[in-house]
Amino acid sequence: MEHVVVAENLTRKFGDFTAVDNVSFQVGRGEIYGFLGPNGAGKSTTIRMLTGLMAPTSGKAMVLEFDLETESEKIKERIGYMSQRFSLYQDLTVIQNLNFYAGIYRIPRNKKADRIDWVLQMADLSGREDILAAELAGGWKQRLALGCALLHEPEVLFLDEPTAGVDPRARRGFWDLIAKMSEQGVTVFVTTHYMDEAENCHRLSLIYSGRLIATATPEYMRSQVIDDRIIEVSVFPQDEAIQVLEANPNVRRAQVFGEVLHILANPNIDGIEVVQKTLSAAGLKPSQPIYIEPSLEDAFIYLIEIEDQREEGRKR
């Protein structure tokens, strides 16, 4: 597979603080690759290094086979970047924003009209050319920002939390566009801490405290990462049930999830039976427990907890 984005031992320090710590990964052509992590984990710093906005302290990054350190100007022409705060001019209209970005990206005069038409079509903004950016609803604004980032037909697209706060319908439409771009060979690198954005990626890396702690497809993360099995049961009072369950050595944790409990149990035993028997023995009347598939969030939190335990171990 052709690797369009390659990071090798990429590191960025701010004084004593290591924001990005020895990070390596590759992104293939047409791949939608997600960088998932909590606030402050190093996501934005990584994206800034990959777009040539910030130099690494050590390590190396290549985009489209150009070295970021020596050839970053060549890269800039061939990538698109959409930041968290869309860089639209609020007091300019849709068409004025597009003209402005066409100028910045030095799109040749003979291609400009075609490219702008393409963006208006793609973003479904035809007929809205003369509306001020400030007056567009959230979903449209976001599509206009994406359109501006795509005007110069970039081969790689960098998206920083692109659909935060956008309603589900607009978000669906946005990801449909991204998926279409990807099928046409555009490589997409996206950072996020929203699980529903992460689900849309082909492959995900989990970044935590500046380090990559896992890379896999979302399906793999959900089904293979967690050693425990998760059991769902409805039982009241919930706090009493949690105490009883957590006293059982085969239960790693029990927690409230709305009207039910989620129980992380040893995978090598019949967890359903253990939950049922433990609760009944305490005089509680549980519903029939069932195994449930872990969510991406479950996997994410599990991996972070393991990393924290490792970190504790290192300190000792």
Place this chain on the structure above:
Amino acid sequence: MPVLTSKDLHKAFGSIQAVKGVSCEAEQGEIFGLVGPDGAGKSTTLRMLAGLLKPDQGFSIINDADVLAQPDLARCQLGYMPQHFALYSDLSVKENLAFFADMYLVEKAKRRERLERLYRFSRLEPYSNRPAGKLSGGMQKKLALMCAMIHTPKVLILDEPTTGVDPLSRRELWDILYAFADQGVAIVVSTPYMDEAERCHKVALMHSGAFVAFGNPKSLVSRMEGRVLAGRAQKPVTIAAELMKHSGVSRAYQVGHSVHVVLIDVAMEKEVISYGAEWLELKPQRPSFEDLFLDLTGEN
């Protein structure tokens, strides 16, 4: 007996109808979730529930006190946390808590015990001398929550406490809410995240100023049972477009390497599976709140 009752709330700002006839109730120990995208009318509703905004029509009562007619009586039983909570960033955690305790006239004799309890829930004690401005986003939300609970209100109204918070802190915040609910506090909480609906005891899906669905989260989603299918495909976008051509398909879209299909009716399942077999193997998938929201707000 509900501790919070509101009936038929309406509010317009100029020509925009922000809230169009919303009624809700929350009982002791119940977490009532208001789930919907930005601009659905969640904050306007919460502000009317808290008596901070006068509705054009309708009323809101907290434990027998009408929030507008008896504001003092209502407010001492109510904790409200707006979306952008005004913590004093140059005051420490401890000083912020002391400030809010003074504001709510919490007796000095009772403070120590309350603070201990709030520290236990929030695990913020190790940071008690840190300026609020130097806390992480998740910790700031926890501190704001403590400030809203300092006078041990019976009702807690929280406007998007988990927005912009990472998954780890988000889970911690929910654990704190469950602990409060366990003590009998009625909680009304808004969120733009569909996946948080299932964490509530009762939920209202809000869209364009009105509830489009209301009830127990599990039974709401079960309305969609059997209508969502999914399968892996090489070119998910292209194949989703093919599947959309079938009259039994309401929506088809890519998610990662997969295509998700929402059927118009459960009865179409077999037909659509065999229609899709040319490209992919479709299997039933557990419906999500997002599926439900899109289904209820869809134009088609």
